[in-house]
Amino acid sequence: MSFLADGDTCRGQALDEIHAAVMARPCDGKVADYIPALASVDANRCGIAFATLDGEMHAAGDANIPFSIQSISKVFGLVLAMQRMGDDIWQRVGMEPSGQPFNSIVQLEWEHGIPRNPFINAGAILVADTLVSHFSSSRQAFLSFVRRLAGCERCDINEEVLASESRHGSRNAALAHLMKSFGNIEAEVDDVLSHYFFQCSLEMSCTELAQSLLFLANRGVHPLSAERVTTPRDAHRVNAILSTSGMYDQSGQFAFSVGLPAKSGVGGGIVAIVPGLGVISAWSPALNKHGNSTRALTMITELAGRLGLSIY
């Protein structure tokens, strides 16, 4: 059955059924435990939302509970940096999949401090550098940007997560210092890391996340506010890199089995862009070995298959 056949009813029912099916099965995976604030999240939480360009919002399970968006913040950071810097940013960060874990260091040494793409940690830290260098308060600029997109003044940082990100951030600090040694970080490393940890610590719900990224499904214009967030070309570019690199070193498999631009975070969230239709956002904290949520992955895979959403 095509999603075009009976639109909204079909989507709402599909979400409910897929959520119920995933909750009926035992949960694989392991909650992120590199910081205590994430390790203590209830592994049984599970929600999914589907926002469409015509203003509909379908949701099931814990879709309105805020969670740590972690690496999903890399999408907002990149879009803000592209708005500010234009094409210059692509001199300092690449657009190729890394094939390495998201926090890998080795490739950065071989490739002279130029991160493979903006969605691995090194790339997002590089993007954070451009934000710190281009805004008087990059944190405030980032937060206002996301709040505007999500239509949500409530979206905020979790201070406990922020404090532990900084305390346990040695590997990210190593990435930043290595890039600085190659001359690819302009600002002070401490300021860059402080921005990066800040954005990782933002909490949003599935419904807020789905709404905030609708512009990527609509050639750069947010359908609810009519704000042009990016040019059509830049929306295309972000979606292209999401397709090849948004799911870390599982991006190829995700393209193979789902076929949507997507971004995951170690908080257990995954967003998937459905160009011309809307945005799906799913959350459940337990992760597979790539750092992707097992239940969110299953729900998005089943929804995309059932509604025929693949872009390929």
Ligand SMILES: NC(=O)CC[C@H](N)C(=O)O
């Ligand atoms: N994959 C992620 O979500 C990574 C974010 C995490 N805070 C880190 O910097 O390692």
